[in-house]
Structures are given as structure tokens and as C-alpha cells.
Amino acid sequence: MSSPSDMNATNVGELAAEQAAHQKNGDPHVSDVDLKPAFFDWLCRMGDTTLILGHRVSEWCGHGPALEEDIAQANIALDLIGHTQMWLGLAAEVEGAGRSADNLAYLRDAMRFRNLLLVELPKGNMAVTIMRQFLFDAWHHDYLARLTKSSSPRVAEIAAKALKEVTYHLERSSDLVVRLGDGTDISHGKMQEALELLWPYTGEMFVTDDIDRAIAEAGIAPAVEDLHAQWTQTVTDILQEATLTLPKGTAFAQKGGRTGRHTEHLGFILAEMQFLQRAYPGASW
């Protein structure tokens, strides 16, 4: 929106009033009672996915195979936790029950988490970590790009902020997939193995359910199935360059995270991540 100073004199008052009203009312979706359950759940899907992946990536801190990799992983984890604060912060606001982003992250049990199963799998070796990051980044990047045009200004501004960072994530992860895939026999073999392991979990990123449909109908986000064609194209191109073979099995075998049905791994993450707030409620720096 143009600022009032760009406008000619007759429009200034009107525009200033409109802008003030907009700022006061904020985002109409945030206070839409009918939309609330779906919007809250959808925001948790976004925030929980970045939270759990951020946690997984942070597990490399101090354990990376090279200093630069260690630092890169920590930086990516930091970006993802930053996105989490924005998504879960908005989720808490939409819910309007007096909870904060911290409450949602630290005081919900596994069945309340809405993250993709892909991101809760153990970090594995570097091949699994890099391959997962790439498969996720390719989806995350395209999704955020679409969300910058959301009918919800709050969602759009979070997406615009996050997209700048995720562009670097995808640039890096796609580059590493090529280097390691088209690397030595050992690195090639490990990358192919990682791809086979993760492939059955990728389909979940594209399964549209009732919540996605409600959110799509409100113009907040595209239906996730609409992201599938472009993702497949990106992944096929990069894997081909990496001399890796697209797995033959179904990509849709493992799903449920977005509705709260998780693998056994999530509980262990939460046990570590939530320990302090569970043992010492309200503890702060």
C-alpha cells in the first residue's frame, strides 16, 4: 500500500483513515470465529513443522563433520526457530486463549503437534540430514512463495520474511545434494540410501484435507496438492544432476503428522525439548 504522502491532497485524509482502520482491525481472518479451529490448526502445522525440523537440525550443533557445516546447520536451525516464533505466535493470537508461542511449543503433548512426519525422523547421518533438508526446502520455498499472496496480511508478511531465508536454504541444500550425489561412490551410495529412506514420507506434504480446503477457500493458502507438480519437477531435475535415481515406491506410504498421528520419534524430541518447562514451570533466563 502506498503511504499517504505519495497521494494527492484530496486522497490523503481518506487514505489515512483507511490505513488507520486497517491497522486497528488488523487481519479480518485473525478474529474470524468460524475459521478459528481450521486457522489455528493450519498455523500449528506451519509452526510445528519448522519447530521440529529446527530442533532436529540444531542437533548437529557441535557435531558437524566440518566447522563450516556445523555453523551452517546452526544458522538454518535458527532461521527455522525464528519462523516458529512467528507462526506459533500468530496461532496463539488466533486461538485467543491466553497462550503464547512458548506455551504451544513447550506445553503441548505429541498428539497435539501437527508437524510433517518427514521432519521428526532422526537426523541420521549427514546424507539423511542434507537429503531431508532438500526435499523439505523445495516444498517450503514454493509454499512460502504462494503464501506471500495470502488473503491474510499477517500470513503474507510472515511468508515474505521467511522466504528470503529459505531461498538460501534451498540454494545450499540443492547444491549439497548434487555434490554428494555426484561425488564419491561412498557419498553417492549414502545419498541414494537416504533418498530411499525418506521418499515414503514426502507425499504427506501434498495431501489436502478438510483443514487445507477451509484455509484454501478463505484464500489464506493454496491447497497443498497444487504444489506437487512444481516440487516433482525441481526434485527430478536436481536428483538427475546428482546422478541419483528417483525411488520407484510410493511417496505416500507414511502420513498422519499433520493430524496428530506421529512416529515414535516425536515423543523423544519433546522429552528433551520440553524438559525444562515441564520440570520447572515458568522458568526463564
Place this chain on the structure above:
Amino acid sequence: MTRTLPSITDVWDWLAEVPDPEIPVISVTDLGIVRDVSYDGATLVVAITPTYSGCPAMAVIDLDIETHLAAKGVDSLRLERRLSPPWTTDWITDAAREKLRAYGIAPPIDGTGGSDVMAARAARLSGTSNLSVACPRCHSTSTERVSQFGSTPCKAAYRCTDCLEPFDYFKCI
């Protein structure tokens, strides 16, 4: 007793004295993260935009601004977080870019943000890059990227192949 509130201009001048905690040679206004200064009644409202969304320096920046303005006599202050429009390195002032260089950090080269995946692929296949980062020590442009992610989220790690200096590059977003 009534007190005269500090002028908006004075507040901007005071904010220009608050250093960035990670890169103390530049101030928060040099960095372009102070988006607005205004009054809501007698409460001073300073709107700040984060550089990177997870930047841990933001909490320190908030505290530094509060402390500095309190020392200047501002007794009612509200800090607001503003996400939109998202911060861009284009907002780093020209003077600050020279201060960065003198400090050993190569300043951002505008218009060279993260490449989309296909552009990055094209650059990789052709062996070219859209980026020529000059060494802040010897000014040679024979430099190479060591890692896209450096000592903080906003920087990449580089190395000069002439003078061998390892240095940070303040990457564009």
C-alpha cells in the same frame, strides 16, 4: 508539572548512538532496522524490524535501545516489532558499508540475494557466479566462498585467494 517530550529528531539522533551488538562499528539506524519513531500520547513508540527472523541479537538490541533512551530521559517507551516490509540489506546506509569494510566485513552487493534453485543450478553448471566479493583487506576480487552461512545468519564465509585472508561477507536479503 509538565515535561517537554523529546523531539522525534532528538530520538533518531540518540538511536544512531546505539551500536549493533554483533557489529559494534555500525548503529541500529545504520543497519536500517529502526522503521519508525512516533508518539502515542506521551509514550514514545519505536518500531524495529528484525534482520533475520531468528536473530538472537534482537533481544539484546531491544534492551540496548531501552537502556540508552532511558538514560536520555525517556521514561515511557514501547518497542514494536514490524515485519512488513521485510528488512533488506539495501537499507544499510552507504556510510555504514564503508564502516563494515574497514572493520573487515565485506558489505552486501545489492541485488544479489539468494538465487532460486534453477538459477543456482545454472550458475553451478556453468561455473559462474553473479557475485564478485572484494576482499576487505587487500581489495582483490580473487575471492572464494567457503560457506553460504558464516559466523551469524546474516553473513557468509569467504576467503581471499590473493592475501589468504578469511573474511565475512554480509550477504544480501
